[in-house]
Amino acid sequence: MAEFVAENLRRRFGDALERVSDEHGDLTVWVDRARVHEVLEHCKRDSELDFCFCMDVTAVDYLTLGGTPRFAVVYHLYSLKTGKRVRVKTGVPEDDPVVQTAVDVWKSTDWFEREVYDMFGIRFEGHPNMKRILCHRDFQGHPLRKDYPADLRWKLLRPDDLLDEISSDEMKRIRARSSYPISE
Amino acid sequence: MVFKDAALTPEEMPKTTPVPNPHGRMPTGVSWEPIESGAGQAVARARGVRVERHLVEELEVDPLAEDLMVVNIGPSHPAMHGTFRLKCWLDGETIVKAIPEIGYLHRCFEKMSEMHPWQEVFPYTDRLNYMSPFLNNVGYAMAVEKLLGIEIPQRAQRIRVILGELSRVMDHFVCVGTNLVDLGALTNFWYLFRGREEIYSLLEHVSGARMMVAYGRIGGLMRDVHEGFEDEVRALLKSLPAYIDDVDRLITDNRIFIDRTRGVHGIRAEEAIDWGWTGPCLRAAGVPYDVRKAHPYYDYDQFDWQIPVGTTGDVYDRYLVRMEEMRQSLSIVEQALDDLPEGPVNIDDWSISPPPKDKVYNTIEGMVAHFKLTFEGVQVPPGEVYSYTEAGNGELGFYLVSEGGGHPFRIHCRAPCFAIYQNIGPSLEGYMLSDIVAILGSLNVIAGELDR
Numbered sequence: 157m158a159e160f161v162a163e164n165l166r167r168r169f170g171d172a173l174e175r176v177s178d179e180h181g182d183l184t185v186w187v188d189r190a191r192v193h194e195v196l197e198h199c200k201r202d203s204e205l206d207f208c209f210c211m212d213v214t215a216v217d218y219l220t221l222g223g224t225p226r227f228a229v230v231y232h233l234y235s236l237k238t239g240k241r242v243r244v245k246t247g248v249p250e251d252d253p254v255v256q257t258a259v260d261v262w263k264s265t266d267w268f269e270r271e272v273y274d275m276f277g278i279r280f281e282g283h284p285n286m287k288r289i290l291c292h293r294d295f296q297g298h299p300l301r302k303d304y305p306a307d308l309r310w311k312l313l314r315p316d317d318l319l320d321e322i323s324s325d326e327m328k329r330i331r332a333r334s335s336y337p338i339s340e
Numbered sequence: 341m342v343f344k345d346a347a348l349t350p351e352e353m354p355k356t357t358p359v360p361n362p363h364g365r366m367p368t369g370v371s372w373e374p375i376e377s378g379a380g381q382a383v384a385r386a387r388g389v390r391v392e393r394h395l396v397e398e399l400e401v402d403p404l405a406e407d408l409m410v411v412n413i414g415p416s417h418p419a420m421h422g423t424f425r426l427k428c429w430l431d432g433e434t435i436v437k438a439i440p441e442i443g444y445l446h447r448c449f450e451k452m453s454e455m456h457p458w459q460e461v462f463p464y465t466d467r468l469n470y471m472s473p474f475l476n477n478v479g480y481a482m483a484v485e486k487l488l489g490i491e492i493p494q495r496a497q498r499i500r501v502i503l504g505e506l507s508r509v510m511d512h513f514v515c516v517g518t519n520l521v522d523l524g525a526l527t528n529f530w531y532l533f534r535g536r537e538e539i540y541s542l543l544e545h546v547s548g549a550r551m552m553v554a555y556g557r558i559g560g561l562m563r564d565v566h567e568g569f570e571d572e573v574r575a576l577l578k579s580l581p582a583y584i585d586d587v588d589r590l591i592t593d594n595r596i597f598i599d600r601t602r603g604v605h606g607i608r609a610e611e612a613i614d615w616g617w618t619g620p621c622l623r624a625a626g627v628p629y630d631v632r633k634a635h636p637y638y639d640y641d642q643f644d645w646q647i648p649v650g651t652t653g654d655v656y657d658r659y660l661v662r663m664e665e666m667r668q669s670l671s672i673v674e675q676a677l678d679d680l681p682e683g684p685v686n687i688d689d690w691s692i693s694p695p696p697k698d699k700v701y702n703t704i705e706g707m708v709a710h711f712k713l714t715f716e717g718v719q720v721p722p723g724e725v726y727s728y729t730e731a732g733n734g735e736l737g738f739y740l741v742s743e744g745g746g747h748p749f750r751i752h753c754r755a756p757c758f759a760i761y762q763n764i765g766p767s768l769e770g771y772m773l774s775d776i777v778a779i780l781g782s783l784n785v786i787a788g789e790l791d792r
Contacts, residue, residue, distance in 0.1 A: 180725045212754040264616025267762045290443040318427050318439045
């Protein structure tokens with residue numbers, strides 16, 4: 157049982173924890189969206205918790221269950237030191253689907269968050285490259301939303317030159333590294 | 341541009357202006373003009389050729405291409421082992437910038453799973469990591485069983501261990517074999533693929549399918565193993581180590597192999613953890629994290645085996661870790677086989693596991709249970725669960741959400757490859773083009789699992 161994890165989080169974020177449950181042995185903590193980044197950062201940096209792994213970031217669309225808020229973003233954390241896991245969930249409303257990114261806490265959340273954006277349309281504020289990852293860049297809509305029809309098809313042909321993933325600063329840096337002289 | 345076979349009047353010729361070359365040092369033999377989509381289409385129309393728009397846009401001039409050479413590796417390239425694309429900007433042969441693009445094999449595993457009853461997701465899981473399909477079956481079955489709160493019979497657990505470990509050996513065979521063939525060592529590929537064929541023959545005998553076994557079931561297995569299964573596994577245990585030893589003798593101290601792999605793509609342990617790496621690649625970096633030891637399931641803690649770890653996390657260490665893991669896996673298979681218990685392989689609950697066929701055809705209860713299971717699906721209580729197993733590439737996690745009823749509300753697969761492949765872009769910078777094949781092969785990125 158991961159009681160000390162719940163206890164630690166309760167002590168530190170008493171008011172921000174909306175709900176704590178221990179279903180099927182999986183500790184789940186519901187956190188207010190405004191403070192989820194703070195909670196995640198604490199989970200990683202706190203010496204008692206020491207959640208060095210962010211194993212997974214995903215989302216759930218509760219539309220057909222009538223859930224409010226509609227979405228939940230789910231983080232699965234794991235600690236090598238204690239061998240404990242925790243699931244951090246935060247509700248995200250449909251009209252403002254934005255969560256603060258956790259890329260500055262764990263690098264592994266980079267693509268996980270891009271996938272959540274691609275599949276659910278939840279944007280991660282501060283993410284360095286908030287772009288679709290599995291679907292084509294011209295794809296419309298977000299397929300894992302419950303109101304997205306499963307049999308909808310697209311004909312998408314335009315290739316991605318991937319240049320939007322290079323910032324202008326980086327472009328300068330890359331040019332400076334090459335053996336050819338730089339010209340403006 | 342020269343249009344030899346095009347009957348174009350000078351007016352019809354596209355109006356293009358040559359790119360001013362800022363350095364006056366255009367590489368010999370290369371010249372280009374910007375081809376605007378409109379101009380390209382005009383040519384195509386005039387020539388009576390239908391050119392897809394994307395083929396014209398492919399010729400857009402890349403601003404970095406003035407200074408660097410652009411090489412698109414993939415999406416279909418023998419060294420990529422799957423369909424993913426890596427766009428590289430090269431300075432000579434050195435990679436200055438690399439950006440991966442994935443999603444070419446995206447087939448909506450998660451969306452499709454929501455459309456099917458719980459028990460019909462198994463064939464989809466086969467196609468995640470298609471090098472070791474049975475391990476995915478086990479991962480998914482374990483997740484649903486955790487949500488149902490059931491424990492499967494001892495015999496089914498042992499068979500899952502035996503076939504799972506053989507699948508892991510198969511996974512590593514393919515990874516090591518193809519990695520070596522990319523580096524020019526073709527012989528090892530034949531040695532290892534011969535072993536893989538032998539395991540395939542066993543799986544075919546057990547499940548009826550060579551590759552996409554779909555042998556796992558909620559609450560057990562599709563059916564019990566055939567008579568003579570134990571002898572076949574024992575024969576494998578005799579023959580497989582020989583293939584591993586052959587490769588070991590040829591490669592482990594091989595100067596060419598060491599020169600091409602040692603110190604290539606090394607990663608520090610903290611870095612690997614930060615990127616979410618698991619499995620052999622993480623263990624090669626010196627972190628002894630293996631789900632089978634850290635959170636033992638199916639009596640993995642009762643077998644005598646060890647976790648091999650590397651030190652630098654480079655390509656050579658990954659090779660060594662995989663070679664040793666195969667031996668450890670075979671040792672586990674041997675121990676599991678030694679006390680393979682008798683008994684049923686499916687849980688005795690007709691609302692989860694289908695009744696035997698003689699009951700279906702001869703009793704009304706069996707018929708009803710079978711009908712309800714087929715049409716309504718396994719009834720899973722509401723709740724959510726995250727279950728994790730050690731698959732060929734690392735921690736394979738399934739996050740399931742159930743609203744109650746026969747269909748999953750949400751299935752999310754935490755694919756180990758997805759995390760491992762994340763830092764490929766930044767980490768390739770500074771390496772040579774020829775290192776890419778060694779690195780990609782050693783990461784064992786499986787497109788089916790990466791794109792889901």
